[in-house]
Amino acid sequence: MTQTSLHQLKTSVDPRDEFKQLYIDHKKHVFAMALSILRDFELAEDSCLKFFLAVFWVNVSMLCELSGIAKKLPANCRKSPIRRLDSFQ
Structure with a gap:
């Protein structure tokens, strides 16, 4: 990771605000x-929800990996985001 990307990670906007936008x-x-x-209509709504949840979890997973938090999580929390989404069905 470069010095610039580390700086951007530390000074970035709240990820929740970015996701909301x-x-x-x-x-x-x-x-x-x-x-x-x-x-x-209902299937389209469900698909949109799953799409945005997948995008959200991919970003959360990536941030956890970058910050080293992922190593501290239990193994079942480190599953891929898509498998986590499938478990809600």
Whole structure:
């Protein structure tokens, strides 16, 4: 990791705020795409939720790896984000 990326990691905006903005900016487009493929309103909503949860967990996992927190978590918490999402079904 370079000095610049370390500095950006330390001075970055709250990840929750960044995720909230990402969601606001893209939710309509993601939903429209899901609806055009699935042709079912409720399935499209569920797919959008899973998509944004996956994006969120990938970012959380990446931040945990960068900060070294992941090594302190129990093994079942270190599963891939997609497997965690599948367990909610």
